[in-house]
Amino acid sequence: MLQHSRLSAGPRQIRFMTAGSVDDGKSTLIGRLLLDSGVLMRDQAASIHDNNPEGLAELTDGLEAERAQGITIDVAYRYFETPEASFLIADAPGHEQYTRNMVTAASNSDVAVIVIDATGVRSGLLKPQTRRHAAIAALMGLDLIVAVNKMDLLGWSEERFRDVETAFGDLAASLKIGAVTCVPISARSGANVVFAGAAPWWRGSTLTEVINQSRAPRAQTERALRIPVQAVLRDVQTRYYAGRVEQGAVRPGDQVVIGPRRQAATVATVRVGGRSVPAAKAGAAVTIEFTGEHDVTRGDVIASADVDYVRTFAADLCWLDEAPLVKGRRYVLRQGTLETQALIEEISFIHDIADFSRSAAASALALNDIARVRIATRDPVLADLYADSVGTGAFALFDPQSNQTCGAGMIWEVFP
Amino acid sequence: MRPAHKFDDALMAGAGVLNEAPAAARLARLEAEAIYILRELSLFVRPALLFSGGKDSAVLLHLAMKAFAPVKPPFKLLHVDTGHNFAEVLSFRDTRAKETGLPLIVRSVEDSIRRGSVQVAEDASRNAAQAVTLLEAQQEFEFDALIGGARRDEEKARAKERVFSHRDTFGSWRPRAQRPELWGLYNGRLGVGEHMRVFPLSNWTEADVWRYIAQEAIALPSLYYAHPRNVIRRDGLLFPVTELTPAAEGDAIEHVSVRFRTVGDVTCTCPVESEARTPEEVLTETLAATVSERGATRMDDRANAAAMERRKIEGYF
Numbered sequence: 173m174l175q176h177s178r179l180s181a182g183p184r185q186i187r188f189m190t191a192g193s194v195d196d197g198k199s200t201l202i203g204r205l206l207l208d209s210g211v212l213m214r215d216q217a218a219s220i221h222d223n224n225p226e227g228l229a230e231l232t233d234g235l236e237a238e239r240a241q242g243i244t245i246d247v248a249y250r251y252f253e254t255p256e257a258s259f260l261i262a263d264a265p266g267h268e269q270y271t272r273n274m275v276t277a278a279s280n281s282d283v284a285v286i287v288i289d290a291t292g293v294r295s296g297l298l299k300p301q302t303r304r305h306a307a308i309a310a311l312m313g314l315d316l317i318v319a320v321n322k323m324d325l326l327g328w329s330e331e332r333f334r335d336v337e338t339a340f341g342d343l344a345a346s347l348k349i350g351a352v353t354c355v356p357i358s359a360r361s362g363a364n365v366v367f368a369g370a371a372p373w374w375r376g377s378t379l380t381e382v383i384n385q386s387r388a389p390r391a392q393t394e395r396a397l398r399i400p401v402q403a404v405l406r407d408v409q410t411r412y413y414a415g416r417v418e419q420g421a422v423r424p425g426d427q428v429v430i431g432p433r434r435q436a437a438t439v440a441t442v443r444v445g446g447r448s449v450p451a452a453k454a455g456a457a458v459t460i461e462f463t464g465e466h467d468v469t470r471g472d473v474i475a476s477a478d479v480d481y482v483r484t485f486a487a488d489l490c491w492l493d494e495a496p497l498v499k500g501r502r503y504v505l506r507q508g509t510l511e512t513q514a515l516i517e518e519i520s521f522i523h524d525i526a527d528f529s530r531s532a533a534a535s536a537l538a539l540n541d542i543a544r545v546r547i548a549t550r551d552p553v554l555a556d557l558y559a560d561s562v563g564t565g566a567f568a569l570f571d572p573q574s575n576q577t578c579g580a581g582m583i584w585e586v587f588p
Numbered sequence: 589m590r591p592a593h594k595f596d597d598a599l600m601a602g603a604g605v606l607n608e609a610p611a612a613a614r615l616a617r618l619e620a621e622a623i624y625i626l627r628e629l630s631l632f633v634r635p636a637l638l639f640s641g642g643k644d645s646a647v648l649l650h651l652a653m654k655a656f657a658p659v660k661p662p663f664k665l666l667h668v669d670t671g672h673n674f675a676e677v678l679s680f681r682d683t684r685a686k687e688t689g690l691p692l693i694v695r696s697v698e699d700s701i702r703r704g705s706v707q708v709a710e711d712a713s714r715n716a717a718q719a720v721t722l723l724e725a726q727q728e729f730e731f732d733a734l735i736g737g738a739r740r741d742e743e744k745a746r747a748k749e750r751v752f753s754h755r756d757t758f759g760s761w762r763p764r765a766q767r768p769e770l771w772g773l774y775n776g777r778l779g780v781g782e783h784m785r786v787f788p789l790s791n792w793t794e795a796d797v798w799r800y801i802a803q804e805a806i807a808l809p810s811l812y813y814a815h816p817r818n819v820i821r822r823d824g825l826l827f828p829v830t831e832l833t834p835a836a837e838g839d840a841i842e843h844v845s846v847r848f849r850t851v852g853d854v855t856c857t858c859p860v861e862s863e864a865r866t867p868e869e870v871l872t873e874t875l876a877a878t879v880s881e882r883g884a885t886r887m888d889d890r891a892n893a894a895a896m897e898r899r900k901i902e903g904y905f
Contacts, residue, residue, distance in 0.1 A: 185614060185617065231744075233744075236897055236898075237763075237764065245763070245764055246748050246763060246764070246766055247748065248744070248747045248748050249740045249747050249790070249791070250740075250741075250747060251740075251741055251791075251793050253795075258614060260791060272768045273766075273768065275768060275770070276768045276769050276770060279769075279770040279771045280769075280771070280772075402624070402627040402628065402630060403627050403630040403656075405656055405658075405659040406659065407658060407659055412658070412659065414627050414655070414656070415627075416620065416623075416624045443657070443658075445619075445623075445654040445657065446653075446654055446657025446658055455616075455617060455620055456616075456620055457619075457620040457623035457624050457627070457655070459657070470630060492768050504777070506773045506775070507773075562771060563771075566770070566771045566773065567773065568768075568770045568771070568773040568775065570775055570777055575775070575777040575778065575779060576767060577767040577768045577769070577770065577775045580768065580770045
């Protein structure tokens with residue numbers, strides 16, 4: 173078993189998820205990662221006898237219904253540390269009916285490890301759910317890594333591995349993403365997961381090495397300032413505005429504009445944890461005080477001067493609710509800390525997951541549909557594109573009757 | 589094109605309040621995330637923070653004070669007293685509440701037993717019974733959000749739970765019907781009689797909690813540090829000898845140096861052998877531990893793989 177000092181976790185935190193079709197081995201892979209990294213506690217590893225794959229999957233399948241059926245229903249979050257990095261793993265379900273939980277995991281991850289059962293790939297055809305997960309992960313901007321699993325059942329055939337590699341390469345090309353690293357593994361035996369072995373022809377890295385090398389999130393400091401206001405804190409005489417710096421940096425003396433009304437203001441103080449600081453950068457939870465009086469509420473954004481607000485935009489939308497989306501119905505849209513009403517004006521097309529063709533315009537969306545839509549909002553929203561800023565370019569839709577979170581949206585284009 | 593990511597690890601340390609050490613950068617990210625979640629409580633009308641005096645709730649209260657500084661957090665503290673608490677933890681609870689100036693509400697399982705809403709065997713653990721008293725308090729004060737210090741690394745069912753965990757009119761967690769939780773865009777919408785459980789420490793591990801206690805010099809009940817105590821060894825666990833849990837005939841009582849990893853119900857919480865007297869020493873032991881926090885200390889979770897899930901469905905936090 174690999175031993176290392178868990179005192180010395182690396183500074184990078186890598187948030188990754190496993191994705192892919194049911195029974196391709198996602199939960200088994202995470203069990204294997206935890207077991208072979210030597211991070212499992214004795215009582216947690218007690219369920220694994222002689223490396224039985226069922227025991228490996230049960231490390232993360234924490235619900236009774238999951239253990240009874242041998243499937244994953246909802247995301248399990250697991251943590252481990254190595255000298256290189258610390259990891260937050262989201263074990264997402266594969267079943268189509270639980271795609272909403274896969275989308276949840278993807279929105280909180282930087283990297284998606286797509287697990288493919290190599291024995292199930294026939295004449296270059298990937299399973300629909302593999303394609304769906306790859307499409308969602310790509311759409312949401314995650315880096316993709318492919319774990320080609322169950323290679324032991326194919327006698328570690330290089331030819332079969334290359335078939336999968338080619339099939340996924342075609343998929344990546346149609347998703348318009350660059351080269352994706354494929355690694356042949358056996359989650360069941362552990363070969364090529366944490367430790368190398370089994371395939372004499374394989375010269376590449378193990379899966380954990382590839383994950384470790386995944387690109388660090390891009391630095392956010394050089395971008396324009398965005399602080400969605402979460403709460404207004406009132407002292408006897410002073411108002412403080414609490415929020416998280418989504419991107420950019422803020423310092424006392426900065427000239428900013430606030431909210432859709434574009435009030436100009438000067439930052440007087442910046443506090444982190446109640447203490448004044450000379451500057452705060454992306455990720456920091458801050459409290460801002462302005463010089464002079466301003467009218468600011470939750471949902472407003474403190475931004476740099478060059479900001480636009482719009483009431484109509486196009487977006488990619490994953491529909492996550494069993495109740496269909498109905499064109500013309502009002503939903504609650506949340507972007508940053510803003511909640512406003514939204515109307516789906518047009519469903520421009522639905523992405524066909526099988527061949528990535530676009531359907532004709534539609535009037536409704538069903539569970540798990542991914543579509544391009546045009547949305548109109550009651551209040552102006554900050555005009556950031558998802559590709560530029562997750563913090564302000566992503567949004568969620570809530571159903572005003574059932575209160576369900578029914579849609580995951582990414583702003584694609586804004587209309588003046 | 590890869591979209592911009594929300595966090596920038598290296599820069600968190602550049603906020604001017606922390607040094608550049610890796611652990612500090614990691615803690616800064618977890619702290620900022622927890623504070624962001626605590627500030628989302630402005631989505632609710634009557635939130636309360638569950639404060640027992642234990643280490644996770646002490647960390648949570650510390651974070652809440654930071655999140656709303658220089659103003660006081662806009663919520664009350666609530667403790668469900670099982671009647672099986674360590675006296676030292678209760679006095680710590682009261683002292684800490686006074687220091688923060690936040691109102692402390694205590695509701696006790698004993699009262700629920702008197703009312704008849706809870707029925708437990710004389711010597712049974714009252715851990716599960718807490719759920720009833722908790723829901724009674726939630727309804728009495730019409731709390732629409734209860735903030736707890738639960739972490740996903742504690743247990744397999746916890747690892748499945750959302751940060752904003754919706755509870756129906758029965759206070760029940762419905763694991764198969766959880767709301768998607770996207771990009772930290774939390775959904776705080778509730779129907780009549782429903783409430784939300786909110787877990788700002790979801791992404792923290794036991795080691796992170798101890799790192800943070802050390803970094804921020806957070807006060808804790810002294811039970812968390814090594815002290816001599818009479819115990820009995822049984823099933824690989826150490827059972828404390830207390831008024832509530834006296835030794836049986838024939839038990840071999842030993843006097844050993846122990847500390848508690850959790851300080852819940854006296855009747856079902858076991859200490860571990862330890863010489864650690866500071867947060868740093870506890871952290872070192874935590875990182876070297878070979879048994880998980882619950883595995884080492886909790887009798888009630890050992891009975892059944894789904895014990896926690898079932899209790900949560902009944903309203904346990």
